[in-house]
Amino acid sequence: MENMDKTYDPSFEKRIYEKWMKNKCFEAHVDPDKEPFTIVMPPPNITGQLHMGHALNQTVQDILIRFKRMCGYEALWIPGTDHASIATEVKIVEKMKEEGLSKEDVGREGFLERAWEWKKQYGGRIVEQMKGLGISCDWSREAFTMDENCSNAVLEAFVKYYKKGLIYRGSRIINWCPCCHTALSDAEVEYEEQKSNLWYYKYPVVGEDDAIVIATTRPETMLGDTAVAVNPKDPKMSRFIGKTVRLPLTDRTIPVIGDDYCEIGFGTGAVKITPAHDPNDFEVGLRHNLPVIQCIGEDGLMNENAGKYQGMDRLTARKAIVNDLTQLGLMVKIEPYSHNVGTCYRCGETVEALISKQWFVKMKPLAEPAIKAVKSKRTEFIPKRFEKTYFNWMENIKDWCISRQLWWGHRIPAYYCDDCGETVVSKTAPDKCPKCGGHMSQDEDVLDTWFSSALWPMSTLGFPKKTKALNYFYPTSVLVTAYDIIFFWVARMIFSGLEFMDDVPFSDVLIHGIVRDAQGRKMSKSLGNGIDPLEIIDKYGADALRFSLATGIAPGSDTRFTEGKIENCRNFVNKLWNASRFVIMNIKEGEKLEMPTRPTGADKWILTRLNDVIREVTVNLNKYEIGLAAARLYDFVWSEFCDWYIEMSKPALYSGDAKLHEHQIAMLVQVLTTILKLLHPFIPFITEEIYSKIYPDDILMLREWPSFNKHRVYRKEEGEYEGLRELIGAVRNLRNEMNVAPGKRISAYIATSDEKFMTSVAPYLDKLAGVGEIHFVADKSEVEGKYCAVVSRLAELFIPLGDLVDEKKEIERIKSEIAATEAVIAKAQGLLSNQNFIAKAPQKLVDGEQAKLDAALDKLEKLKDKLAAYEA
């Protein structure tokens, strides 16, 4: 048949992808006769290009979706990209900076034009990258978080939440990034440990010759202090309560209050309270009705409340204040101190706690059903331990700040009257104020990017429209994502789904790990250790990349990407290529390739093994144990199909007997095509390519998944051939140890209880162990001259090696085998003499031990005979 190149070259991948696209293989449709299986892709940010994490994430999803599609589900995988409000805006601002432009220079309109241009460029590139990976998503449904339908979903959600009182606008203390110039949600703040100091200084008590020492890591916020708190139960400090202290560097005095927020025994026993710049202090301020004085502005600079420090940035002001306090003799001591500082997850700038008027989602009422949904297993996490993380977050959740002072994103559908200040929240802009008829202006801010992501499983299926697709495909089957966005995304999708669809967005959440570098470090831009999936695809092919990502992964665990692993997987793919090449080049014109009705012993062995593989791979894929499934296939294809079955097929193929040949090639084709199907979800390109060489008019990805066939399981033959493999291994070992030339064929005397079987496998002994000539004997007494013996459960082989036999070596070999056999006997006897074992262990195991013991005793006897013969 058709020639295949000697070495696997993945350049056919593009052609195969086009074939799938042309045949609309990825498209799914509402089909009431079939059960849907749906995945929505976590939309990659349009900030740049795909990294290994995306490749892993998408490989996992593609494996699942291809598997389920072959299993007969109406399998829908919806692709898309995320506008990534803040992340993209940061990138665009950076790029504009290179041109010497700022956001203000180009204005809102101009900026948005640039953003859409960016989306077109990077979003398009990402799609091309995804196609290169071979993923089978339905591109006709490709979505973008800011396309028309997703935007409608956002409007619908915002307005509905607002009408229910679940969205409100208010002045609260929020996280502010002075660099991105926007509010952030709690989830968007990352804490990192920084070395700093703890400054101790005095606040003099008014009217007394006394002072309270406070300690702080942020002296610059003292200008916003409105109280000093001590614990009322603290015997040393409670006397200060009700007194007033002078706030140094200002002309203000502030009260000393009692509040158990101040912990006894910690620090100096007193803590300065700055409600405007610390969330805890803000709470204390509310309890004591303290004024709020903001001294740091949104630009990160000291403001008009900072007196002479006005205009300084935070760190400069800190130095100046420390200096001034020292000059005044108020500084007591400075200690080195490391503590966690909140930073912006996008730009890394230290975030500032500020009081600001923002929009919030009230979380408690939404969290409650979301917790219930997971507790009642409507949604399950795999692995389960992540449910704990989820509960912990949901149970301690605070209101979600959703407004961002950015331009790229969904503009908040709130309108304020220029005249009377009336607020209207509506999907469409009101022409005039319903109260006073004045002009209404839309809120300048946009929504947190995660607000739209939270609606993704619905909005991609048509929500807010009640589409047939939404009805059929929702709730989706499984969400596949890394553990780092459980809070950002997974949790928020769950409460949004429950709120708007009255149902969870997905039944399962499959959490995978992150891809690390060879040293186990996180791949990151700053370390420069990222590996570009595209380069790997260029060098090794997408299949090799996919297989290396799928091998050895376990739910929830990180994985390392190493050059060695990718090479190994490329070699595996090459192995499959060559095995297929062997099969295909041996197909003769006109041969029937259907499954033969009368399998031989070796056929029965491989069919039994194959059926076990089908069962295990299917079970593991259903359990999301992708790594186990991949490893099982790897081992089976390489060590059983290639190393044994193909080798065993050669005598028949080269026999010159046309009937034998046809039977053998049909078997090979049948086993191979089953293997291709099983491997297809993992390495779709090469399997499709090979399949097309056998069945040019067919498409593998649309074929049915193999099922376990109990009529093709032959345990007897399986056992016999496993025995044969052992025996051949033992002969090979002997040949090696005795330095028999690899090409040299040897003869053997065989003592066996099953002469018929041993006769039937004679060709294999010849081909695989170089035993060209066999003579059956009753026992060793019939063997003349020097020989070595191989004892196995099937037979005893006596191999005359003439002068090659080194008696001393042979005696050593026998002795070590006796020792090994005795160890087996000792263990089995130990177990079998233990009454508890007999009574409590499963019968199958007891029988197994007994059989093992009998075989070992028999073997030992023969070995001992042999040894005695030598030593005599």
Add this chain to the structure above:
RNA sequence: GGAGGCAUGGCUCAGUUGGUUAGAGCACACGGUUCACAUCCGUGAGGUCACAGGUUCGAGUCCUGUUGCCUCCACCA
């Protein structure tokens, strides 16, 4: 402070509900070029499964404790 994970040959990892002699890849040693594949084939060496207890007929696997590494959450100034 709270929660979770990991610890298996030189390296990277498998090992599912406890049950043969704990597996694989890489690396290593020895041997191999006609007949699919040197991106290959055969053989071999290498492990007290972190440590200490416990449960069990039986523990790499379950429980308790110890040590070391890692992650997430909280953020007490």
